[in-house]
Amino acid sequence: MIFLGLASNYTARRTWHHAFALGNKKDYDSLEQELSRRYNANIDQLSLAFSGRSAIYLALESFIESGKMNKGDHVAINSFTCHAVLEAIERAGLEPVYVDLEKTISGQILPNYSADALEEIAKKDKKLKCFILQNTFGFAVDIRRFEKVKKNNNLLLLEDLAHCTGRKYPDGREIGTVGEATCLSFGKGKSIDTIIGGAVVLRDSSLKLPEEFDKNTLRHRKGGDVPRASWYPVFGAIARGLAHVYLDKPWLGLLLKLRWIERSADTKLLVDTSIAYWQARLALEQFNSLKNTALREFFLVDNRDACLKELRRHGYRLEESWYEVPVAPERYYKSVHFPEKQNPNAVFFAQHVINLPTWYHSNRKKKQVAKAKKIIKLHELKGGR
Ligand SMILES: Cc1ncc(COP(=O)(O)O)c(C=O)c1O
Numbered sequence: 001m002i003f004l005g006l007a008s009n010y011t012a013r014r015t016w017h018h019a020f021a022l023g024n025k026k027d028y029d030s031l032e033q034e035l036s037r038r039y040n041a042n043i044d045q046l047s048l049a050f051s052g053r054s055a056i057y058l059a060l061e062s063f064i065e066s067g068k069m070n071k072g073d074h075v076a077i078n079s080f081t082c083h084a085v086l087e088a089i090e091r092a093g094l095e096p097v098y099v100d101l102e103k104t105i106s107g108q109i110l111p112n113y114s115a116d117a118l119e120e121i122a123k124k125d126k127k128l129k130c131f132i133l134q135n136t137f138g139f140a141v142d143i144r145r146f147e148k149v150k151k152n153n154n155l156l157l158l159e160d161l162a163h164c165t166g167r168k169y170p171d172g173r174e175i176g177t178v179g180e181a182t183c184l185s186f187g188k189g190k191s192i193d194t195i196i197g198g199a200v201v202l203r204d205s206s207l208k209l210p211e212e213f214d215k216n217t218l219r220h221r222k223g224g225d226v227p228r229a230s231w232y233p234v235f236g237a238i239a240r241g242l243a244h245v246y247l248d249k250p251w252l253g254l255l256l257k258l259r260w261i262e263r264s265a266d267t268k269l270l271v272d273t274s275i276a277y278w279q280a281r282l283a284l285e286q287f288n289s290l291k292n293t294a295l296r297e298f299f300l301v302d303n304r305d306a307c308l309k310e311l312r313r314h315g316y317r318l319e320e321s322w323y324e325v326p327v328a329p330e331r332y333y334k335s336v337h338f339p340e341k342q343n344p345n346a347v348f349f350a351q352h353v354i355n356l357p358t359w360y361h362s363n364r365k366k367k368q369v370a371k372a373k374k375i376i377k378l379h380e381l382k383g384g385r
Pocket of ligand 1: 051085185264265
């Protein structure tokens with residue numbers, strides 16, 4: 001079977017390695033040094049964090065405390081994103097401004113907003129002080145055009161690397177080496193995956209970590225969090241086995257009930273807690289073997305339910321597409337009051353998108369993915385419309 005979960009590609013050895021990984025302060029410090037080297041920032045201007053959303057919140061707070069933004073200012077975000085991004089913005093007392101996805105001249109909708117769309121908003125919205133680029137699925141934007149808009153409108157850039165750690169912009173620069181702040185998520189299924197975790201990197205020398213955040217007193221995740229973070233790949237492997245007899249859902253339901261796992265979108269935003277040493281060690285190993293590949297491939301299909309049903313009949317479980325609504329997950333969507341009329345491309349994209357994993361390496365699995373692609377192609381919208 002082919003699944004969308006990243007850990008479905010783990011060998012038994014890797015799953016075991018994740019479950020029993022050990023680490024120490026040296027691993028934690030080495031990961032911070034790697035971030036400092038990679039994103040060209042001072043070690044005292046960066047920190048590992050509890051989650052990606054905690055990292056985004058800390059970066060935004062640092063903009064506010066340094067006087068570069070005020071509470072109530074606006075932050076431009078992709079109109080096809082995760083609720084986590086919104087949570088961080090709102091917690092910082094800022095307001096999100098959705099920018100609709102780009103539609104090319106040939107009518108194809110892309111998973112990111114364009115520099116032109118950002119410029120149009122920046123010209124009218126005097127409260128807009130910052131924009132977040134997330135390079136959805138790892139598909140990089142034309143950063144040079146964004147840099148012009150940034151300069152012309154005096155905007156701050158926060159690069160959100162949840163989908164794109166290790167990827168490059170078309171001009172060859174690594175994503176995360178351009179803006180004032182770079183935020184990473186090590187959440188489940190992300191480019192660096194330790195199930196929960198993240199990092200904030202302030203790249204502008206005039207910024208410092210917010211006052212409420214004290215690197216020296218951070219609690220490290222221990223005991224109580226262990227089942228979820230370290231055993232998740234094992235639980236996932238069992239779920240995939242049970243999927244053959246349609247018992248995966250009750251199994252995951254039981255784990256949720258026992259609070260041994262948590263839905264990814266429900267990861268907490270914490271500023272007094274960091275990742276565990278063993279997670280730092282795993283993250284560092286993954287940094288050292290990062291490949292410049294997109295996180296997921298995407299296609300727009302005519303009737304997603306019909307396509308997923310057909311795929312399921314052939315042994316593909318691709319239901320957990322990013323994202324099924326413009327601000328995912330669906331269970332929070334209503335409460336977000338997403339302005340659908342102003343963002344028609346995002347609404348359309350979220351209704352029709354289907355994802356394929358990019359991380360299968362064995363020839364047998366690659367052939368299976370190629371077969372899935374053939375099925376998807378039969379349902380594909382012509383020209384991405
Ligand atoms: C684009 C994007 N940014 C940030 C995050 C936040 O990640 P975390 O769950 O680690 O808070 C997510 C989570 O899915 C995401 O999709």
